[in-house]
Structures are given as structure tokens and as C-alpha cells.
Amino acid sequence: xxxxxxxxxxxxxxxxxxxxxxxxxxxxxxxxxxxxxxxxxxxxxxxxxxxxxxxxxxxxxxxxxxxxxxxxxxxxxxxxxxxxxxxxxxxxxxxxxxxxxxxxxxxxxxxxxxxxxxxxx
Numbered sequence: 001x002x003x004x005x006x007x008x009x010x011x012x013x014x015x016x017x018x019x020x021x022x023x024x025x026x027x028x029x030x031x032x033x034x035x036x037x038x039x040x041x042x043x044x045x046x047x048x049x050x051x052x053x054x055x056x057x058x059x060x061x062x063x064x065x066x067x068x069x070x071x072x073x074x075x076x077x078x079x080x081x082x083x084x085x086x087x088x089x090x091x092x093x094x095x096x097x098x099x100x101x102x103x104x105x106x107x108x109x110x111x112x113x114x115x116x117x118x119x120x121x
Contacts (some may be wrong), residue, residue, distance in 0.1 A: 001080055003072040004035035008061050017046070026047035031083050034074045037061060052079050059064060 004013035020030045024047060036042065044051050055067035056069045059068035 001033045001076050003035045003056075003064060003069050004075075005032055005046075005053075008035055008058075009064070010036055015035070020049040021047040033080045033083075035064070035072050045113050052083075094097060 002012065002016045004010070004016070006013050006017050015086035016032065020032055020083075023030050031052045032046075032049055034051060034053055035056045035058055037058065040053055041052050044053075054072065056068065056071040056075050058064055058071075064072075
């Protein structure tokens, strides 16, 4: 999970994009849950990673306030949880809550899995 993924955001977004690309290059299946933006698809493949954009309140593409970011956390959680097989939060080997969503880290530590998620739980 990362609230910014290109074309939204700045340096952090580019790091998540690069990490996603590298994990795909190594043969992993990658899901990214990020903020939506007008004109961007709700779901797309970027460099082999599945990118899920959730609807949020955000006024500027390169700046995100705390209240705007909190709308992302609440919109992203059900999407992220829905990506795992029912009852199996452990289906991802790697989970990264790259920003202020670190409380998701507790969920991610419940067990092991086979898929890789960049920016997901």
C-alpha cells in the first residue's frame, strides 16, 4: 500500500514503482494499492504489476494533506484485504505499507504466503 504511485506524488512514488518493477523482473506477482485520480484507470498493469487505484479525496497530484491521506487508508483497506484469498491474509510473501499506514504491519505478520505485494499490507 502506498498512497502515491506515478503519476501521483514524487520521490516515494518512484521508489514504489521501481521496487514493483524489480520484483516483477525477478518473477514475482506484484499488486499495488494506491490513490485514484481523475482520468486514471481504477485498475491497470504497470511494468507487470497490478495497480489498484482507490477513490479518495485529493486536490493536487503532487501534494497530499493528512486528511486527504486518511481517506486513502479507509478506501484502500477493503481492496487490499480483498486481494488475498478468503481467510488467507498470509498469501503475500512481502508486504510494505510505505506510508502512515504502518498499523497494517500487524496484519501482515499473521502468517506466510506465496505471492508478493509491493505496497500491500
